[in-house]
Amino acid sequence: DAGITQSPRHKVTETGTPVTLRCHQTENHRYMYWYRQDPGHGLRLIHYSYGVKDTDKGEVSDGYSVSRSKTEDFLLTLESATSSQTSVYFCAISDRALNEQFFGPGTRLTVL
């Protein structure tokens, strides 16, 4: 398995609170991604990074921000969590553009 960890693995929070999810990789891969997975929607891209401090928006970026200050860490922040952001969040990495992506174990987030 690719060396990808996510923390926390499970989190329950209340509406309006800030939440930060962390993705950590030991593969030194350049590209990192955040997806959310919801029933009936499959996986949808939130944000991605193509290098340190280089990020861009995905399909469902509203309400989320990201930061990447080092190659190995990619943070996803929900500034003010809403119930619609209850989901399973996956981080993925790839070493080169147009190569396959490998996924982390996921974080289950519940916003009450």
Add this chain to the structure above:
Amino acid sequence: EDKVVQSPLSLVVHEGDTVTLNCSYEVTNFRSLLWYKQEKKAPTFLFMLTSSGIEKKSGRLSSILDKKELFSILNITATQTGDSAVYLCAGLMEYGNKLVFGAGTILRVKS
């Protein structure tokens, strides 16, 4: 709008059966089609297909891409209970390296 559609949504087969999963796509600046297997955890990579008409095989699994008709199929022969999972296909965009996923096919193999 980019979209990937998988069919069937779910199916139940018996051990030893052969199954074919379908994936059609409309993806801007399409580069490749990827298949993943998901068993209650992270999706695991199966295949990436970039060229039309060239079959990729891994054991009992095989897949092929038709870039003219914009679809791919994933075949699983001699199915086993361990093949029970959600199978996801995704289109990879040339620019931005973004994956657009289908909703998945739920496969259940009964013993």
